[in-house]
Amino acid sequence: MTGYKLILPALAIPLLGSIGxxxxxxxxxxxEAVTLVTSVxxxxxxxxxxPAVLAGARPQAQLLEPLPGLPIAFEVEPLGMLxxxxxxxxxxxxxxxxxxxMRGNKEAHQTRFYVCFALALASVIGIAFAANLIxxxxxxxxxxxxxxxxxxxxxxxxxxxxxxxxxxLLLGTSMxxxxxxxxFTWHVAGTTDFRPGGIxxxxxxxxxxxxxxxxxxFGIGKAxxxxxxxxLPAAMVAPTPVSALxxxxxxxxxxxxSAVKIVVYVFGLDxxxxxxDWLIGISGFTIIAASIVAxxxxxxxxxxxxxxVSQLSYVIMATALLTPxxxxxxxxxxxxxxxxxxxxxxxxxxxxxxAHKTEVSQLNGIGRRMPWTMSAFALGALSxxxxxxxxxxxxKWIALSSAMEGVQVFVLAVLIVSTLLNAAYFLPxxxxxxxxxxxxxxxxxxxxEAPWSMVLALVLTGGMTIALFFFSDSLLQLVKQLVAAx
Amino acid sequence: MSIALHLPALQVVIPLVSAPLAVLVRRADAxxxxxxAASWAAFATAIALWLGTGDGATISxxxxxxxxxxxxxxxxxxxxxxxxxxxxxxxxxxxxxSRTSIEREIPHEQHYLFYAMFALCLTGLLGITITGDAFxxxxxxxxxxLSSYVLIALGRDRRALMASxxxxxxxxxxATFIVIGIGLLYLMTGTLNLADMAGRLAQVGGTRPVLAALxxxxxxxxxxxxxxxxxxxxxxxxxxxxxAVSAFLAAxxxxxxxxxxxxFYYSVFGESLVFEKLPLPEIxxxxxxxxxxxxxxxxxxxxxxKRLFAYSSVAQIGYITLGLSFDSVTGLTASIVHLFNHxxxxxxxxxxxxxxxxxxxxxxLSRLSGLARVMPLTSFGIVLGxxxxxxxxxxxxxxxxxxxxxAALEKGQWWLAIAIVASSLLAVAYVWRFVEVAxxxxxxxxxxxxxxxxxxxxxxxxxxxxxxLYFGLETSVTVGSAANAAAMLLGIGK
Numbered sequence: 001m002t003g004y005k006l007i008l009p010a011l012a013i014p015l016l017g018s019i020g021x022x023x024x025x026x027x028x029x030x031x032e033a034v035t036l037v038t039s040v041x042x043x044x045x046x047x048x049x050x051p052a053v054l055a056g057a058r059p060q061a062q063l064l065e066p067l068p069g070l071p072i073a074f075e076v077e078p079l080g081m082l083x084x085x086x087x088x089x090x091x092x093x094x095x096x097x098x099x100x101x102m103r104g105n106k107e108a109h110q111t112r113f114y115v116c117f118a119l120a121l122a123s124v125i126g127i128a129f130a131a132n133l134i135x136x137x138x139x140x141x142x143x144x145x146x147x148x149x150x151x152x153x154x155x156x157x158x159x160x161x162x163x164x165x166x167x168x169l170l171l172g173t174s175m176x177x178x179x180x181x182x183x184f185t186w187h188v189a190g191t192t193d194f195r196p197g198g199i200x201x202x203x204x205x206x207x208x209x210x211x212x213x214x215x216x217x218f219g220i221g222k223a224x225x226x227x228x229x230x231x232l233p234a235a236m237v238a239p240t241p242v243s244a245l246x247x248x249x250x251x252x253x254x255x256x257x258s259a260v261k262i263v264v265y266v267f268g269l270d271x272x273x274x275x276x277d278w279l280i281g282i283s284g285f286t287i288i289a290a291s292i293v294a295x296x297x298x299x300x301x302x303x304x305x306x307x308x309v310s311q312l313s314y315v316i317m318a319t320a321l322l323t324p325x326x327x328x329x330x331x332x333x334x335x336x337x338x339x340x341x342x343x344x345x346x347x348x349x350x351x352x353x354x355a356h357k358t359e360v361s362q363l364n365g366i367g368r369r370m371p372w373t374m375s376a377f378a379l380g381a382l383s384x385x386x387x388x389x390x391x392x393x394x395x396k397w398i399a400l401s402s403a404m405e406g407v408q409v410f411v412l413a414v415l416i417v418s419t420l421l422n423a424a425y426f427l428p429x430x431x432x433x434x435x436x437x438x439x440x441x442x443x444x445x446x447x448x449e450a451p452w453s454m455v456l457a458l459v460l461t462g463g464m465t466i467a468l469f470f471f472s473d474s475l476l477q478l479v480k481q482l483v484a485a486x
Numbered sequence: 487m488s489i490a491l492h493l494p495a496l497q498v499v500i501p502l503v504s505a506p507l508a509v510l511v512r513r514a515d516a517x518x519x520x521x522x523a524a525s526w527a528a529f530a531t532a533i534a535l536w537l538g539t540g541d542g543a544t545i546s547x548x549x550x551x552x553x554x555x556x557x558x559x560x561x562x563x564x565x566x567x568x569x570x571x572x573x574x575x576x577x578x579x580x581x582x583x584s585r586t587s588i589e590r591e592i593p594h595e596q597h598y599l600f601y602a603m604f605a606l607c608l609t610g611l612l613g614i615t616i617t618g619d620a621f622x623x624x625x626x627x628x629x630x631x632l633s634s635y636v637l638i639a640l641g642r643d644r645r646a647l648m649a650s651x652x653x654x655x656x657x658x659x660x661a662t663f664i665v666i667g668i669g670l671l672y673l674m675t676g677t678l679n680l681a682d683m684a685g686r687l688a689q690v691g692g693t694r695p696v697l698a699a700l701x702x703x704x705x706x707x708x709x710x711x712x713x714x715x716x717x718x719x720x721x722x723x724x725x726x727x728x729x730a731v732s733a734f735l736a737a738x739x740x741x742x743x744x745x746x747x748x749x750f751y752y753s754v755f756g757e758s759l760v761f762e763k764l765p766l767p768e769i770x771x772x773x774x775x776x777x778x779x780x781x782x783x784x785x786x787x788x789x790x791x792k793r794l795f796a797y798s799s800v801a802q803i804g805y806i807t808l809g810l811s812f813d814s815v816t817g818l819t820a821s822i823v824h825l826f827n828h829x830x831x832x833x834x835x836x837x838x839x840x841x842x843x844x845x846x847x848x849x850x851l852s853r854l855s856g857l858a859r860v861m862p863l864t865s866f867g868i869v870l871g872x873x874x875x876x877x878x879x880x881x882x883x884x885x886x887x888x889x890x891x892x893a894a895l896e897k898g899q900w901w902l903a904i905a906i907v908a909s910s911l912l913a914v915a916y917v918w919r920f921v922e923v924a925x926x927x928x929x930x931x932x933x934x935x936x937x938x939x940x941x942x943x944x945x946x947x948x949x950x951x952x953x954x955l956y957f958g959l960e961t962s963v964t965v966g967s968a969a970n971a972a973a974m975l976l977g978i979g980k
Contacts, residue, residue: 064959067888072959138879145878152926160926164918171914175877180903183891 006049007061007074010084010125013042018118025111032099035114039092042121046081046088053081054477060131070192072138075131077194078482079264079331082475083257084128086338087250090461091121094245097346097457101241104353104451112149113239119146124250127258133182133192133266136258137174140222143254144170150242151235158237165234170221173228178219181212185266194261198268209267210275216262217279222255223316224309226286233305240349243301248308248341253334256315260330264482269322276320283317284414286310291421298359300348303425304341310418311337311384317414318399323406324483329398331479332472336383336391339465343380346458347373350450360429365438367430369448372455374433376462381426383465386419391468490534494547494560497531497570498613500524501577505605514597518585521601525577525608532570536967539567542974546618554618555679561618565822565971569615569745572829576737577608579946580837584730586942587840591642591728600640604734606633611742620668620678620754623746627664627710630742631657634735638727649722656709656719663706670699671754684754691759700760703750711743713807714777717800724796725849729840732792736799737833741825744806748821751810752975761813770811775905777804782912786919791842791849794916795835798875801909802828805890808906812893818972819965820889826964827874827882827957834950835871838864841939841947851919856929861938865924867951872917874954877910881958885965 017038024031052059058075065071076084098117102110123146126139144167152163186192189199200209221228235247263272290310297303311333318330350373351357351366367374379390386396396419403411449455468475489496504524508517538545539562547560562570581604592600610630614623635657639650672678674695675686690696705716712720720740724732751760761767778801785797806828809821839849841864846853858865874881887910894902938944957964 066885066959066961067965134879141879145873155926160922167914167918171876172911175907175910176904179887179907180891180895180900183888183903184895187892187895 004061006045007059007076007129008063010042010045010049010088010129011074011122013038013045014118014122014125017042018115018122021114021118022111028110031111031114032095035095035098035118036092038118039088039095039121042125043085043088043092046084046125049076050081050085050474052076053078054474054481056481062131067134069190070132070134070186072135073131073193074126074129074135075194076129077265078478079257079261080128080130082331082335082478083253084125086335087121087124087128087253090245090249090338090342091117093457093460094241094342096453097244097349098241100451100453100457101239101349101353104454105239107153107239109153113153116146116150117242117245120150120246120250124254127254131194133185133194133262136261137178137182140178140220140254140258141171141174143222143251144174147242147246147251150246151238153239153242154237156237162234162237166231169228169231173219173221176219177215181215181219184212184215192266194265196265196268198264198271199266200268200271202271206275209271210278213263213267213272213275213279216266217259217316220255220258220262222251223259224252224255224286224312225282225316226289226309226313229286229290229309232309233302236299236301236305240301240345240352243305244342244345244349247305248345249338252308252312253338256312256330256334259316260319260327260334263319263322264327269324269327272322276322279320280317280408280411283313283320284410286313287317287414287418288421291418291425295421295425298361300351300358300360300363300429301345303360304344304348307344307384307422307425308341310422311341314395314399314418317411318395318402321402321406321408321411323402325398325405326402327483328476328479329395329402331482332398332475333395335475336395336465336468339461339468340380340383340390340392343376343458343461343465344384346454346461347377347380350454350458353454354447354450360432362439363429364432364436367433368438370450372449372459374430376458377433378430379462379465381430385422385426389466389469391465391472394469394472492547493531493534493538494545494562494616495549497528497535497574497616498560498609500527500531501605501612502609505602505609508598508602508605512598514594514601517598517601518581521605522578522581522585524605525574525581528608528612529571529574529578532567532574535562536567536571538562539564542970555677555682558622559618559679559681560616561681562616563971564967564974565745565748566615568822568967568971569742569825570612572741572826573608573611573615573738576734576829576833577604579949580730580734580737580833583733583837583840583943583946584728586940587729587844590844592640596640600637600728603633603636603640604731606630607637607734611738614742615745618680620671620680620683622678624661624665624668627661627746630739631661631710634731634739637731637735638723640731641726641728643726645722646726649719649726653719653723656716660706660709663702663709667699667702667706670695670702674699680749680754684756687755691756692763696755696759697764700755700764704747704766707743707747707750711740711747711807712800712803714773714781714800714804717777717781717803720800721793721796724799724836725790725793729836729843733833733836733840736796736836737829740799740803741829744803744821744825748810748818748975757813757976767811767813770807774804774808774811777801778808778905778909779912782909782916785916786912788916789850789852791839791851791854791920792836793849794919795832795839798913798916799828799832801913802832802875804909805886805906809890809893812897814893814896815969815972815976816889816896817893818975819968820886820893822968822971823889823961823964824886826968827886827954830882830950830953830957831871831874834947834954835868835875837943837947837950838867838871841943842868844943845936845939846933851923853930853933854920855923855927856933857924859929860933860936863944863948864939867947868924869917869921870951871954872913872920874958876913876917879958880955882954882964884958885961889965
């Protein structure tokens, strides 16, 4: 029964919140208050599911049955719990940040912005708690559609172009590959439920299995596996809070989350053995290629976007190794990358708001004016490179040890090279911000830190990348359950 | 004698009687009330009949108590009651809408004639669906066709006359082919009752006249259902007809023709003759694919929103005939359920566009620039309807697409599954043309002074939009009926 008491409210809270936000259209303060209250309520609701899940329970709920045998059903398992916690927790921080950003930049259509954000979170919760492929697909497509108005928020020709790429790639891949894969799964397995150990019949030919895996992995365009990664940099035309929560956390994590979930609960690690070499290859290529593009990108948000593309493929590659340890690493990376990357985006948005600077080459000496912002940036960067005591070290360590375990030379090489590349595209920014003289010392456009709400948000997330390193117990406990179950 | 026994006759008689009554009263208000009441009564009758066939029963009714096969038999089974439900339901929703919408489109003194014609058209469509007599099908087909030519010609744009004339020529060719086909069948079997005919065809099936009859009927009905490439009449007819007429015809006329095709194929000629001995499935598969891709591609490049969605209809009809070509329970289920889903979706879209046309004066995309700013509810409804055409999960269109893909995979045809989803991407392209025009452009000075459509237009349209969403999540009525009907037609699980 806990399922119905908590899962359905977790879906309903952001939905009702979006209605509340829309009703407060004319009262900006009230509207932002509704957003904050909704996000806090959602987090409390999601967090109160955690004890039960840690104790081994799997709360369930069921809504409707659109097709016979294919209900819209929810079940909270460890991976979904982790994803929902991360997304709903960061929504609170992001809402605080958005208030500063949207007001600081005098953005238009702010009500639409907050409404779509709440709807996006409802879709994310639906994805995280989905008990079968059909429910996952329903909310996956909903997430694409409700984030489209956010990507095209500015309504300019550039935003429209970005929106086209966004839709074409996300809807295109999900319809062309993911939907046929789901229907095929239903056709051969007679169910689309997520079950530990997988649901596909054992007698499936290896070739069919490989095609199906490819359809699923490329079908989940949100995981940004090359060559279907272009939507992510295109989405950077959105306001920074959107890039931060959705395109560093919610949407992209929905992608890799779905990929991990399908590998673990639809295929099963044992059944896939031996048929994921190509996936390791492609994800390895994505990691390196995207890092090189990031290295050459001068636009800060573009560099962060390509860094995300590369980091997402860590999750895919770790999953494709198919050992319990590597899947654990994938799950942990899903969480720690979220905290690191959102900090970096918050910093980029703060710089844009007060200094109107968007390029890396303009950031000389900015750390002296914005010490809090750039310190948090440095923490986030350390986490993504994987240097202790930042949380990114955890996942990198686990990924490295699982590669050593299986003597995967290619994986090992990719991890080492990409770590160097990560350092090469992040550290110069930190160095320039703190140790270079400003280009024009007597800049007429004198500025200090960003509005307090933005600074508060990025300090919080920056601090969390460190805190997560020292207090990783329940995180580890949760992901251990994930692999124990399968 | 309880009245329930006469429901099959009342289904046709009530709207039929309302037509002359509307002419006799000669007043727009009174005519509106009579015809609307008749359409609601017809809808209630259809629901009662649908419930009556729930256990797979077939209701047979002898008109004038002349027993079949000599008299005319009305025959209601799971399939026909489902189509009756679609037709009468759409009429019950478009008629209240038409009261507001025709104010601007048709001179007031002609309103009673409009209602009379609408009632006749409804009568014809219901009659085609309910009758179990081949010649009676032709008679009702003519009633519905002639009245729809008049309805289309009532459009405000003078090009409506041309569109109506074009439809008249094509429709008459189609009707002629159909009557030749029925004549040949009569020649070979000596009966006009469909059930009786099916029994007698077993002895003469495969002879040349029967094959000729099949060919004439296939081509004739395909003209009426706008199977690619026989769809030329459709775009102009939908574009220039009055809004309420576009919506009603788009939702029902082609659907009833598809019903007739299914009826002749499965209940008269029999599955084995049509789908196993002849290369009809292959031909139908190719034409369906051509419709799905060519018509969608044409839709992308239209400048008029009504015309855009008219071509989209041709493409969506391709989905329905594609389902038929599989000749499997799943494929047939997909076709029948898409009859309903597409009717509701297209009905909603044309009703909403009607609201925009009433405010803006036309449906060309350039005039609709910035529509979302001025008419947010209309625009958002069009987007939701568009999502159902694309087949986004949570909308009715997704349900149809699911069964179509499943049917393709059951036949082991991967490439067809990919083709189905690829063509739905073309739908994304044409739906997003509207999105970008309505949401990303500034409204013109003229449009900026307009307001959201009146409630008389919005409420019926949004009832259909909600129906589209509802039947995307809860499908026991639609999929349940379609699966039963498909199993019955294929003689499985009877």
